Amino acid sequence: MKPAPFDYYSPDTLEEAVALLAKLENEDLDAKILAGGQSLMPMLSLRLARPDALVDLRKIGALDYIREDGDTIAIGAMTSKSAAEDSDVIRTRQPLFHEATLLVGHRQIRNRGTVGGSFAHAEPTAEYGAAAMVLGMDMKVVGPNGERIVPAKDFYVTYLTADIDSTEILTEVRLPVLKKGTGWSFQEMSRRQGDHALAGAAVTLRLVGGVCKDVCIAVFGVNASPTRLAEAEAFITGKAATEDNAREAGRVGADGLEEPMSDVHATAQYRRGLIATLVARCLVEAASRAS
């Protein structure tokens, strides 16, 4: 057996799970939440993670839902990514989130991997990070002291770390539907389809009188956490999304980045160049979809 030994719990309700996490914390035991396990299982098998206990949320059916709440879509944390992929509500009302979902791994991974698990894991190359930042998503976190809502901009702390305490559980993510007329784009580069992205970008914007307004640009796979590119947003705002303007906005955005990650797959310099290109392509595509 490859993983180090651990105790396994599968509580039936959220209340039981929260109480269990508090109990394990009191006993000074390191507990990890098992949602879909598509990132945690490799970490266990490689013994990069050696928790004392796993708390599996699989029996908590109350966390598996996709609901429309006016102009918001609420997704339960234990909803599988393939359920999000197959959801007509998400595909038609928030196509950017749908596109981001399609880019996560392979169907066999999405069948098992959960929406909440991906957010809570806060992997720098996760597509959902950039989606959260451009859409202004909210995360619902439940712990011993009740629930709190964390906006995306405060949610990501650093590598593999989100603003969730060891006794708290991410229970729901909330995303606004795409406003009528808003253009969007989500693009990434990976060595093979389904691989971790080397980097990627997400854009939403409106066109008013032929020029860009309300521009949101976020990138992922570059720094420890997904990042909004405020300088690029400011540059393109009030300008037409021509190829030249988009390319310059991409360059401005890439130049303003903190030093990107560097690894065997891509150097920091390559990632910076990639961001410039992807942001430019996203701006042009988003503008073509705006009305």
Add this chain to the structure above:
Amino acid sequence: MTTKQTVKVTVNGIAYERQVEPRLTLVDFLRHELHLGGTHVGCEHGVCGTCNILVDGKAVRSCLMLAVQVDGESLTTVEGLRNRDTGDLHPIQQAFVDEHGLQCGFCTPGFLMTTLELLRDNPNPSEADIKDALGGNLCRCTGYEAIMKSVRLAAKRVQEGQDIGLTHTD
């Protein structure tokens, strides 16, 4: 620390019950506890796809699950493909034979299970659909072209009326 837990699971229509350590992966459970060796162990961290099986009808990597997670679930492995009554190969298996969709065969169980999910949900897949579905499975022998041909042939036979349903019920 490693208190054994009971796992009751139905695999290919047959009910099993075992006591296992929580850290036992599902693929090791299938092979070492249930002696169903058709599901292969490749990379053991979710990259290669040779351990793909169906859990509750959905294709998943059995190396990325724990045995304790399938307590109460219904599974289909490659052993469940062949027709119980006649002994005939499943139409997808037969298509892989006819189009030489394997050489060493190590990756084949994963490709078969992936293809089963694909054709069950989409009997008329485009080239892009097939590539997208198979993208999560690695093969080091065939160069993939023969596998693509096998899946196309299986899809054609499904469209012509061959049933890819399984003879066991679970």
